[in-house]
Amino acid sequence: MKETITPSRLEKILAAGHWAVTSECGPPRDGRPEIIEKKADLIGDYVDAINVTDNQTAVVRQCSLAACIRIKLKGLEPVLQMVTRDRNRIALQSDLLGAASYGIHNVLCLTGDHQRFGDHASSTNVFDMDSTRLIQTVKMMRDDGRLLSGHEMHEGRPQMFIGAAENPFADPFEIRVMRLAKKVKAGAQFIQTQCIYNMPKFKLWMKLLRDEGLHEKVAILAGLTPMKNVGMAKYMKNRVPGIDVPDDIIKRLAGVPKEKQADEGIQICLEQIEELKQEEGIRGFHVMAIEWEEKVPEIVERAGLYPRPSVN
Amino acid sequence: MIMAKAKPLEEILSYLEGFQRILVLGCNGCVAVCEAGGLKEAEVLASALRIQNMQAGDRRDIQELSLTRQCDKEYLAELKDKMDNYDAVVSLACGAGVQFMAEMYTEKPIFPGVDTCFIGVTEEQGVWTERCQACGQCILAETGGICPIMRCAKRMMNGPCGGSEKGKCEISVLVGRDVDCGWHLIFERLKKLGQIGRFAEPALDKDWTLSRDGGPRLIIREDVRP
Numbered sequence: 001m002k003e004t005i006t007p008s009r010l011e012k013i014l015a016a017g018h019w020a021v022t023s024e025c026g027p028p029r030d031g032r033p034e035i036i037e038k039k040a041d042l043i044g045d046y047v048d049a050i051n052v053t054d055n056q057t058a059v060v061r062q063c064s065l066a067a068c069i070r071i072k073l074k075g076l077e078p079v080l081q082m083v084t085r086d087r088n089r090i091a092l093q094s095d096l097l098g099a100a101s102y103g104i105h106n107v108l109c110l111t112g113d114h115q116r117f118g119d120h121a122s123s124t125n126v127f128d129m130d131s132t133r134l135i136q137t138v139k140m141m142r143d144d145g146r147l148l149s150g151h152e153m154h155e156g157r158p159q160m161f162i163g164a165a166e167n168p169f170a171d172p173f174e175i176r177v178m179r180l181a182k183k184v185k186a187g188a189q190f191i192q193t194q195c196i197y198n199m200p201k202f203k204l205w206m207k208l209l210r211d212e213g214l215h216e217k218v219a220i221l222a223g224l225t226p227m228k229n230v231g232m233a234k235y236m237k238n239r240v241p242g243i244d245v246p247d248d249i250i251k252r253l254a255g256v257p258k259e260k261q262a263d264e265g266i267q268i269c270l271e272q273i274e275e276l277k278q279e280e281g282i283r284g285f286h287v288m289a290i291e292w293e294e295k296v297p298e299i300v301e302r303a304g305l306y307p308r309p310s311v312n
Numbered sequence: 313m314i315m316a317k318a319k320p321l322e323e324i325l326s327y328l329e330g331f332q333r334i335l336v337l338g339c340n341g342c343v344a345v346c347e348a349g350g351l352k353e354a355e356v357l358a359s360a361l362r363i364q365n366m367q368a369g370d371r372r373d374i375q376e377l378s379l380t381r382q383c384d385k386e387y388l389a390e391l392k393d394k395m396d397n398y399d400a401v402v403s404l405a406c407g408a409g410v411q412f413m414a415e416m417y418t419e420k421p422i423f424p425g426v427d428t429c430f431i432g433v434t435e436e437q438g439v440w441t442e443r444c445q446a447c448g449q450c451i452l453a454e455t456g457g458i459c460p461i462m463r464c465a466k467r468m469m470n471g472p473c474g475g476s477e478k479g480k481c482e483i484s485v486l487v488g489r490d491v492d493c494g495w496h497l498i499f500e501r502l503k504k505l506g507q508i509g510r511f512a513e514p515a516l517d518k519d520w521t522l523s524r525d526g527g528p529r530l531i532i533r534e535d536v537r538p
Contacts, residue, residue, distance in 0.1 A: 085466070089517065111466055111468060111473050112466075113475070113482070114465050114466060114475070114482060114483050114486070116483055116486040116487070117482075117486065121486075125466070127466050127467040127468070128517075128518075128520070129469070129517060129518075130466065130467075130468040130469055130470050130471065130473075131470075131473075132469075132470035132514050132515075133469065133470065133514065133515070133516075133517060136514055148517065165474065166474070167474030167475075170472065170473070170474045170475065170476045170477065171472075171476050171477055171478055171479060171493070171496060172472075172476070172479075172496055172499055172500075175472065175495075175499050175511070178508075178511060178512065179470070179472075181512070182470060182511070182512060182513075182514055185512075185513075185514060186514045194474055239485070241475040241477055241482035241485065242474045242475045242476070242477060242482065
């Protein structure tokens, strides 16, 4: 077992050489306490950590930190997603300290979707820093005990396992591994990828990052989103920036009757997991079942990833 | 150069309610180049106001003229003897010009006739695009002469983000036209210059005190002061 530097369960799972399994919960667009708890209950036993999205697609939702605290208080392990779109360096660091005070041990550093995608398109954005700099900031707070201002923390440093996202399907393709390298240099310890549909392109990206030795420095968790139906596949192909859905996936879903398409989507996801288990450098799976959290247990079980190992 | 575009006539009319003697004041600087606020545009707006005036049966007196610039006191001072002839001014200068007018002629309402848009360039006749956000600390030497603060919709210093597709920014679908991904441009340019190594190091924090967050900015050059 490799040495770990934080109390993160996710870090320990990876260090022990297990496949890691993570999933995500999107908080509701109101103040109800039970929504995130229900979602967490549904998947809690089947994953090592639960990402909580931070106003994803720039739509106002319950804040990620509050939902993470809720999950933490249930005895589960949250991954605090943080985007740099809405908060400046003062607020980001403040929230990181708040998260630390509740023993939140995983953070996913993101820049975030542009606010024009969301429900407040006329709002201003912040972008005081980007995801790479946020990674550096968390690392500085954790390892050097310093804030960006230089203020020293003698106690209460955030003990966070630092994650980042990477999209192998965005352009220019040739910059993607360089950008990953930059995030690793900044301090990223795990990567959750954009959801994978174009397997040849993803494998090429994996090969290029292995050529740079990056798979030894950072744990790659393959991002997977099962398709509910062919309509979703077409929407993701045509309307969601940075998602690459090859035509054969659409054909395959279109080739089965409508009531069987959800099963087919799950089947495709399971085949992807099997294929990715063979790929050197893949250390786990990030299953993003969008508003379909109830399918996560089935996917994890059928992929042979259940029960989740226990670590101390 | 500062780019601006004309405000809708209805908006300008709404400011002018109750005023009888009106000066439409052009500026022969930047706004003349982008055909939003020079003498020609002042004449066009004044004519439009006169036509509207006639149609409404009003007896407003509407005059127009244009100054060399509205961002220099010496040119604004040319109006000193004339201002008593007007109850209100519609300035077609950029926001700086409108404010400078208001500072000199404190007794007169000065209304903006254009929306000031950006610092940009003339792509072709009738097409102007943004290039600079005047952040106060130019980093173009680091980024292949292409500005990520201005060209990236997320002002990323370590871009491109995951929404860049075929050289276009993720906001293209939202704004209904192709917007170049600034970091794609930077990357291609750094490649051409043989400077791709510049991309490898994570960028440090931007100092926004030199930009919009440092309060109103000021330059003092003792060497050129009288």
